[in-house]
Amino acid sequence: MVPKMILRNYPILFIVPAVILYTVFSVVPSFVGLAAAFTDWSTFYLLKPTYVGLQNFKDLFESTGFLAAIRHTLLYTVLHTVFVIALGYGLAIILNNQVKFKNAYRVIIFSPVVINPLVISLVFSALYNPTYGPINAFLRKIGLGSLAQNWLTEPKIALYSVIIMGVWVGLGSTVVIFLAGLQSVSADFYESATIDGAGGLKKFRYITLPLTMHALTINTLLVLISGLNVFGEVYGLTNGGPNGATEVFGTFIFANFSQGLYGYAAAAGLVFTVVVSISSFTLLGLFRKMEVEY
Amino acid sequence: MANKRKLSVSLGLILALSTTLAACGGNNNNNAAGSASPSGSAPASSAAASGSAAPAKDPVELTFMGPTSWMAGSGVQDMLKAYEAATGNKIKQEVVPDDQYLNVMKTKMSTNDAPDLLFHNKGFNYIPANFLEPITGPILDRIDPTVAAVTTIDGKFYQAPVAPHSFYGVIYNTEVFDKAGIKVPLKTYQEFIAAADKLLAMGVTPLGLAGKSTWTANQPYLVGGAYVFAKNPELAKQISTNKIKPADSPEYLEMIKRYVSLKKYIAKDYLSSDQPIIQKGLLDGTIAMEFYPDVTYGDFEKEDAAKAEKLGYMPFTLGDDYIAATFPPTDEAAMSIPVNAKHKAEANDFINFATQKDNFILLNTKDGTPGSGISPYKDFTVGLNHFQQSMADMIAANDIPAAPFLLGYLDPNFQLGDFNKHVNDMMAGKAPAQALDDWYKDYAKVNKAAKTEGF
Structure with missing residues (x-):
């Protein structure tokens, strides 16, 4: 005879193992990281961290490297988000129509999603090679040699080169979500609008955009967060160089952690978490207001 | 005869190195040269x-x-x-x-x-x-x-x-130097600048820098800047123990300004240059000099043995009256x-x-x-390889001592932080004092973590 209390609460038993694992491997480390941010925990005295209050945060904001990493991360995030969303939305609309070979286009656009960013970085390193890379070779071939650049080693353009790769990588999943959103809009709305004499632009403005706002919301949030989280693309392509011109949050934290400054790196991680959270919740609130019920 | 001379020069070099190490050994001087690379490969x-x-x-x-x-x-x-x-x-x-x-x-x-x-x-x-x-x-x-x-x-x-x-110094193309009428060694900063101006006027790039590797820009600094600490070892001690910041030392700052002044002799696209490009330029004579460790001779020899023989290796200084054949006393494997x-x-x-x-x-x-x-x-x-022999001959003939490079004078427990960053920042145009202060913040952070004396 199984006790009544167990029978009543048996669903809880199913989730207990998952909760334990999640707690041990995610919640506890997060709290350890939070606590570490207020200590001088480092590889020099690994087992003797001492409480240092807000010193790590003070050091962080006095560090030109950290401030540069914030600037670069924000620039990367804004441009990456704008281009991925705009291009992704545009491509999804095109692919949602009756276009020849649209399945082939979908595969091509989605393919970067299944490739590791580090592998893609190697490919782009070859593309960007100033001497032998196809981009500069093409520019020279068509008589635009003056536009050939040191794409990854010129501090003024290196970050933009990384962003271009990031946009290409990010398009795939964005287009898929937009396509799902577009396909959920009933054709009846468009038929009615056509009967009422609405043109393509008006249909987009008053039907497509409002009714796919949920897709736009989720996509923008995901792209924004992935932009703030950028690491693999930068690490693989420039590792923060040249001369710190592409240093972002991720590479900054990684570099300090690699130096053995765990407390300092944890403080940077905490600031990073706060920035991502504030950005995400602000944007989520904004988009929620723009969504429509139907 | 030639072999005997080489042997005696080599022995002299060993003696000179030993003597110098003895001078710094009591302080347990050591350093870190930035990138870890198997020395003496x-x-x-x-x-x-x-x-x-x-x-x-x-x-x-x-x-x-x-x-x-x-x-x-x-x-x-x-x-x-x-x-x-x-x-x-x-x-x-x-x-x-x-x-x-x-x-x-x-x-x-x-x-x-x-x-x-x-x-x-x-x-x-x-x-x-x-x-x-x-x-x-x-x-x-x-x-x-x-x-x-x-x-x-x-x-x-x-x-x-x-x-x-191994020694850290300057690889130079002897034929280009002969053509320009430049006599080596260049014993002062002023002599070096005069030579570089001559080379520039000849249409040759005076200095090659493989800027794709982030450590290469530190070579003239570590080698040429050693005079500051060699003449004032107390300054090295004060910097290592946080009694003075590098930017607050007039002689250190002057040395840095001299280092930055070399930039005009380096090709503008140095950041996209890697060592094979510079190596080829040196062998062909389109580049006259490069700051690079002497153990790399094998790479030059592999590329073109005959032309590699025409390269020499010499010491360098940013000082007015001090020059030494510098080496990293602690960096080897x-x-x-x-x-x-x-x-x-x-x-x-x-x-x-x-x-x-x-x-x-x-x-x-x-x-x-x-x-x-x-x-x-x-x-x-x-x-000894050709570069090392070239250096040995030169310092023996000119009575030049062997001595640690710049970082070799700092306290053994001193943590450098990201040394290469401030070097590259200056090459990218950051004001020397600002770059030094940024480096100070970085190494102070690491030394605090390491609980180094004075931090």
Whole structure:
């Protein structure tokens, strides 16, 4: 005879193992990281961290490297988000129509999603090679040699080169979500609008955009967060160089952690978490207001 | 006759190096040169491994930990096999990516998961003495005492060098120099600038810089800037112990300004240049000089042996009245034993084995070519390559001393932080004082974490 209390609460038993694992491997480390941010925990005295209050945060904001990493991360995030969303939305609309070979286009656009960013970085390193890379070779071939650049080693353009790769990588999943959103809009709305004499632009403005706002919301949030989280693309392509011109949050934290400054790196991680959270919740609130019920 | 002269010059060089090391040895001076690279990458699988190690009665398995790029070397692998064959002991290799090596190593030692042997750049800046077990045995009688002093504290010797010393200086194209009528050595900053102006007027790029590697820009700074500390060792001590910031020292700042002034002699696209490009320019004479370690001669020789012979190697200074043939006193490859190693006695025997002549040469053999430079051990010498011989001849003929480069004067416990960053910042246009202050903030942070005296 199984006790009544167990029978009543048996669903809880199913989730207990998952909760334990999640707690041990995610919640506890997060709290350890939070606590570490207020200590001088480092590889020099690994087992003797001492409480240092807000010193790590003070050091962080006095560090030109950290401030540069914030600037670069924000620039990367804004441009990456704008281009991925705009291009992704545009491509999804095109692919949602009756276009020849649209399945082939979908595969091509989605393919970067299944490739590791580090592998893609190697490919782009070859593309960007100033001497032998196809981009500069093409520019020279068509008589635009003056536009050939040191794409990854010129501090003024290196970050933009990384962003271009990031946009290409990010398009795939964005287009898929937009396509799902577009396909959920009933054709009846468009038929009615056509009967009422609405043109393509008006249909987009008053039907497509409002009714796919949920897709736009989720996509923008995901792209924004992935932009703030950028690491693999930068690490693989420039590792923060040249001369710190592409240093972002991720590479900054990684570099300090690699130096053995765990407390300092944890403080940077905490600031990073706060920035991502504030950005995400602000944007989520904004988009929620723009969504429509139907 | 020529051979005798070379031999005497080599011996003189060793003596000069020893004397200089003796001068700094009492202070345990050492440094970190930035990028970890296997120094004295050397030669030859043909060298037979010999050694006194007798087969072990009860064979043990020693764990040997090293960075990926070093452990992949054929010389290292051959030497490890030679040890196994000679002793019956087994070597279990723990290979860690280069950029994670020091971190992983310290973590393993701190968590009582230490290997038996460590393979690393020499210097307490890399591994503090309190992590290590003193090394004993015949090695103490064989090692040059002035070399030993650099990693000795309270009479206990902690890190055994396993690669020859090399010089850091300037590679130059002798034909281009002759054409320009430039006489070497260039003993002062003013002489160097006058020569660079002449080269520039000839349409030759005076200085090549392989800027794709972030450490290359630090070479003229480390080599040429050594005069500041050589003339005022107290300043090095004050900077190392946080009594003065580099930007607050007028002589340090002046040195830095002189360093930055070299920028006009470097090709503008240096950031996209890698070493093969600069190497080709030097061999062809389109580039006149490059600041690069002397152990790289083999790469030039491989590219074009005849043209490589036309290159010379010379010392450099940013000072007005001081020049030295500079070397990094601590940066070469070394081996040590963690304080919590499980097989300390066997690890100690291993180090004694690895530092014997044939094993040392085997260890430093790369692609069949033996390593070159100054041997840290009294009972054998290592050959000098063309660059090293060129430097040896020049300093012997001009009575130039051998001395540590800039970082060699800093306190052994001083943590450099990200030294290359402020160097590259200045090359990118940041004002010297600002770049130095940014470096200060960075190294103060690391030294605080390391609890270095004064921070």
